[in-house]
Amino acid sequence: MRTIKNIAVLTSGGDSPxxxxxxxxxxxxxxxxxxxxxxxxxxxxxxxxxxIVPMDAKSVANIIQRGGTILKTARSxxxxxxxxxxxxxxxxxxxxxxxxxxxxxxxxxxGASKFIEEFDIPIIGMPxxxxxxxxxxxxTIGYDTAINxxxxxxxxIRDTAESHDRVFVIEVMGRDSGLIALRSGISTGAEAxxxxxxxxxxxxxxxxxxxxxxNKSSRIIIVAEGDKEGGEVVxxxxxxxxxxxxxxxxxxxxxxxxxxxxxMDRVLASRLGVASVExxxxxxxxxxxxxxxxQVQFTPFNKAIKHIDKINENLTRIVExxxx
Ligand code: ATP
Numbered sequence: 302m303r304t305i306k307n308i309a310v311l312t313s314g315g316d317s318p319x320x321x322x323x324x325x326x327x328x329x330x331x332x333x334x335x336x337x338x339x340x341x342x343x344x345x346x347x348x349x350x351x352x353i354v355p356m357d358a359k360s361v362a363n364i365i366q367r368g369g370t371i372l373k374t375a376r377s378x379x380x381x382x383x384x385x386x387x388x389x390x391x392x393x394x395x396x397x398x399x400x401x402x403x404x405x406x407x408x409x410x411x412g413a414s415k416f417i418e419e420f421d422i423p424i425i426g427m428p429x430x431x432x433x434x435x436x437x438x439x440x441t442i443g444y445d446t447a448i449n450x451x452x453x454x455x456x457x458i459r460d461t462a463e464s465h466d467r468v469f470v471i472e473v474m475g476r477d478s479g480l481i482a483l484r485s486g487i488s489t490g491a492e493a494x495x496x497x498x499x500x501x502x503x504x505x506x507x508x509x510x511x512x513x514x515x516n517k518s519s520r521i522i523i524v525a526e527g528d529k530e531g532g533e534v535v536x537x538x539x540x541x542x543x544x545x546x547x548x549x550x551x552x553x554x555x556x557x558x559x560x561x562x563x564x565m566d567r568v569l570a571s572r573l574g575v576a577s578v579e580x581x582x583x584x585x586x587x588x589x590x591x592x593x594x595x596q597v598q599f600t601p602f603n604k605a606i607k608h609i610d611k612i613n614e615n616l617t618r619i620v621e622x623x624x625x
């Protein structure tokens with residue numbers, strides 16, 4: 302087995318709350334094991350441009366509670382080319398870096414797989430995305446914080462919706478996955494949740510809205526941004542069906558990515574950070590560290606990036622049952 306002495310960590314793709322806790326765990330686990338640790342700025346872009354800095358225990362002090370990523374993140378077109386990846390390899394070779402930990406989503410792991418294949422670099426991945434759309438882990442780092450941000454915002458909108466007897470259509474993040482919409486919908490008592498994984502039954506939704514009129518003065522419909530029609534169209538359709546309703550649209554946007562990571566995300570990132578470095582030292586590569594049923598497990602990148610459908614039909618049923 303090859304000896305690893307120098308490890309670099311980077312964050313890539315969209316940022317998510319808890320990435321800092323992950324960076325901290327990777328750096329400190331490395332130092333605990335007498336390794337030299339480095340941070341790559343701006344994801345693969347920094348790898349290609351050689352923006353790589355040494356990191357010590359102090360450089361990750363007081364960051365576990367901070368949202369975003371101190372290493373910054375970016376999308377890199379150059380890293381998608383062989384020439385870009387070759388340049389990245391030259392840069393890490395010059396610094397003597399033996400292995401990488403990459404924190405990101407499916408694109409990040411696809412890039413990592415190619416880098417391993419072409420340049421024989423051990424890489425372990427950590428799932429850092431608010432969408433929770435990776436296989437090989439029950440939850441991704443950032444998802445729990447993001448749904449709590451959504452719940453907080455929807456609760457506030459519910460207050461004003463209730464005061465004015467309004468129907469609010471609220472669009473939340475989730476380009477390919479309705480998990481943010483579904484869980485936040487259940488926990489805010491939404492009357493309906495529209496997600497990309499399921500075809501919308503408009504008739505059923507309209508009936509439900511009409512029926513709930515006798516019990517409720519406000520109505521909340523949560524729409525995932527990846528839903529085939531999106532919040533604006535849904536709001537227009539409700540207005541068409543119920544011209545007397547006061548229908549408003551609210552798109553929550555980027556607040557869902559920011560904020561202090563929840564306790565759950567901090568613990569998840571800490572556990573996976575430790576596991577990633579220990580995994581590399583045990584000779585692992587090309588795998589993502591994840592948590593399944595409370596246990597750390599490693600899943601090959603090619604399996605982790607499959608967008609498995611984590612939609613539990615029981616959850617969609619719950620929305621309907623409880624929306625009376
Ligand atoms: P998120 O789920 O938050 O969007 P992600 O990791 O999927 O995160 P992407 O922008 O898709 O985010 O990917 C991050 C980076 O990974 C890209 O900017 C690119 O540098 C690299 N990457 C993505 N796809 C490939 C690919 N097919 N080949 C090489 N590199 C890739």
